[in-house]
Amino acid sequence: MQIPLQQYGALLANYLKPQWGAVVGLTIALLTSIALQIINPQILSYFIDTIFTGGEAQSLPWAALAFSAIALLTQVFSLSATYWGETVAWTATNALRSDLVAHCLQLDLSFHKAHTPGELLERVDGDVNALSRFFSQLVIHVFGNGILLIGILVVLWFENPFAGMSLTLFAGVALSVLLGLRSGAIAPWAEYRQISAEFYGTLGEQIAGREDICANGAVPYVMYRFYALLQHWLPVYHQARFASTVLWFSSVGLFTLGNAIALTLSAYLWQQNAITIGTAYLIFHYTNLLSQPIERIREELEQLQQVEASIYRIRELLSIQPRLKQSVGVPLPSTACAVTFENVYFRYQGQNPDEWTLHNVSFSLPPGQVLGILGRTGSGKSTIARLLLRFYDIQSGEIRLGEGAIAKTCLSQLRQRVGLVTQDVQLFQASVRDNLTFFDPHISDTVILEAMETLLLSPWLKSLPNGLNTQLGAESSGLSAGQAQLLALVRVFLKNPSLVILDEASSRLDPQTEALLERAIDRLLSNRTGIIIAHRLQTLKRADRILILEQGKVVEYGDRQTLLSQSQSQFAQLLNAQTIEHP
Template identity: 50%
Template sequence: MPAFKIPLRQYVGLLRRYLRSQRSSIVWLGVLLAAGLVMQLVNPQLIRYFIDSAQGADSDRALWIAAALFIGVSLLQQVVAVVAAYIGENVGWIATNKLRGDVAEHCLRLDMSFHKSHTTGSIIERVDGDINALANFFSNFVITLLSNLLLVVGILALLFREGWIVGAGMTVFVVFAVYAIQYIRKYAIPYWGKLRQMSADFYGFLGEHLEGTEDTRANGATGFVMHKFHSLLRVWLPIRTRAFLGWASMWIATLVVFAIGNAIAFALCAYLWKKGAISIGTVYMIFYYTELMAKPIEKIRTQMEDLQKADASIVRIRQLLDTEPAIRDGAGTPLPRGPLSVVFDGVSFSYEEGKATLDGIDFELEHGRTLGLLGRTGSGKTTLARLLLRFYDPQEGEIRLGGVPIRDAKLSELRGRVGLVTQNIEIFQGTVRDNLTFYDESIPDERIAEVLSELGLDDWLRSLPHGLNTTLESGGGGLSAGEAQLLAFARVFLSDPGLVLLDEASSRLDPATEQRLEAAVTKLLRERTCIIIAHRLATVQRADRILILDGGRIAEFGDREALAADPDSRFSRMLEAGMEEVLA
């Protein structure tokens, strides 16, 4: 099975981009590893000197000097190794965090179609799991690989210095060892890629069903979920086994190679010692170098193993980063201040080819007016709101806010000027202030307190132990549905939008809370354009215009009072029959 083919420029590009800011640390890491390399080459020479001196010395002075030097160099070598490991881990941690941030930011920029087709768990696995596999690649891959190669070259050079027979024999051993490891590696790489993909699928499934635990239990689907859970594990096991066997084959090959190396060293040393060409100290030195050579070859094997994991992760991360958002940022035409008019000009949109969700939508809502948007479930109401925020772009037609085509506006400005409140409220782990402002420090506490007071939450705010700095639980634990909904309203009005979208925003409120909200919303919607998506008649009583969707088309559009007074209008018949029944 072929290995991944990753161009060298991709490796170089990643290293250059994410290590550029750590040049000084990289230099120090290189210096420390070079120093360690020199000390590893010096120690066997000291041992030879010690053994030969022990055989022929008349005094112990030479032995004491050799022993002291050996111990001193060994201790210094350990200190250098610890410092190098510390610097290397820091380099890897900083680089992978930077890459993790880039990947997370890229995912946030991708459009809703991407997030609909990828589970939360699979995206987390990409952002965290794949990038963790690159930690060693960033921290010291190139330097460690280079230093170990230099150590092997240094050992061979010193062995050639002792005699060409020893040097040539060990060179053949090294070439054979590197070739064997590389040969086995190419069969192991593809399984690491499959393993990472399977891991992403598994955690995506797990995250999805952990979020829906209540629905799973309530509908008796626990058995199905566990069956799927075990099915994924059964698929995962053979892939993991093959990946492990690929790693094990490299490990076993290394052990065999080391055994062959020792056999070669023993044979050559025996031959040369019998000829009187080398001393006992040199015999031990050659054997020590042979044992020492196992370490860089083992390191090279480990680096190759990490590289095969990095290969798979780099391919998957590259694929993610190469995924272009379908929604392109506009050129930057500014939206006018104040309330925004809304124009849909021949807008058609479909999630799936051949199945239109909105078909030829044409209407205009003047600035400062309120539109009541009605229709059965699946008629396209929520899709219309998503198009206004450019979560999706229509396949045909144009949408204009304040006379500006929304494709021409910057996404950040567009979404800052259009506020959305839905029936599903997300409360994040963080303070009340952070949940309301999304970490915008420019909004003063006085303004937050003013908005909360308008929404009737001033007593609730005073009851909090630390006021705006009180920490809220993820998911809104400790908040009632009404309080969470009111906080969502506060978020929108703190951003001072020119257009407000209320997507069945009062559906979770009890009548008492909804009534309390009415006066505040009336005041807050003043001097703003508003589109209210609703199923209940009371919700659209504040609307100036009514638009009814049916099967993705406009069934009726006009002034609310005029439509209510026209006995032939669909809206009038809704009022007579009870809108909740008609729209059910």
């Protein structure tokens, strides 16, 4: 796996351009620090030559003072470069995280069904964390030390061409060896990060389902899965670390060879009276200094193995395009709208091509009326709700809200005009107010309280310890299932949708809470089109029309009262028997 260098440049330019001021500060501090590191040994060489040749002793205190001042300034500018580098890194990585989160939220529901939250968390946070070095230390230590390396070699050429040529050859060989060894470790690090993502995905999944796991005695199986993942993870980590160790071992051997070359070269040139003792020291010092940028570059190249793997995975994630085509076409009505399914065929991704979740489904619901949908588990009831929110696109046919096809409607507008309440309500660890408004500060408390009053839920709100400021815990802790459903109804009411879909919204409630919920639903459906998906017939009393599905096909559709009057209709038979499959 090799990533072209221009992709590094494109990534850097994209996230460093907005903070050019900080980048300029980093560049100035970095270049100044490098220049001071090259200058200071010259002062020490002058100091040594002056003492050895018996030169003017009066200049030595000034040389010592200059050496100390430059050494101090070198540390100041190095610290400044590190500060600017970290500032740039965090700003760039936070921007990249935001882009990745926004991109993931735009992807289809099928993508999120295929990837666990833990895996996506590792992609968005773990991989991006690895890139913090790419934006800061990588720039400082690879780019900066590359300049330092060139600067040292240039000075050595001026001091003695033979020494400059010899150490230039050494530096070239050293870098070539290290670069050649680096490429072999990219694939193991990529595999390591992928297994890491799978591990955290599994961990998140098991933590979320811990109650069911413990209740059903599945702890041994879960531990076995962890054991299998860790067993697979360890040899991959060993392989990746072995490649890095080869780099370290090679660099140590190369630096030892470099010191030997410097000592031999200095001794030979001094014996030939080609250099002074100060220059001999200078060659040896610069050789030691030469090992510093090579070593730092080697360390960063070792990190770059992981960075390349992360960049590859990030680019792979960003390359995934949503299947849903965005449109800004037909506007939706702001009042109750008609719902029309016309010869709709739909199957989920990965489903057998010969099987359809919805097979030639057609019905028409007039505006302001309520449709009740019945059917066995897996008959396609909830799929209709997902299609109306356009979580998926159909393979054939057409779905219309009002006069416009939803495929030609702006997604954000569509999801604003369609409200969905399911039996599983997602709540956030925040206040009741934030959970009702989805953290929208523009919705005032007055509007929220009016909605609660309209839905006859003010007594419920007053029952909460701190009203709208009541803090909800993780996973809906602090609210019962019924209270969570009531909160979801207020959410939908605040959207003021044209179409309201209730998917088994009252299937798990006690009679008292269900009665409260039913009164709120009556208010919510007033002057709106509604779809109620249910297993229990008593929840369909308010329905104007009934749709019964079986294996994705419409087996009965019509006016509720008409179907009740027909003793042979499935709806009448179900109502008479008072039995229907429970989920």
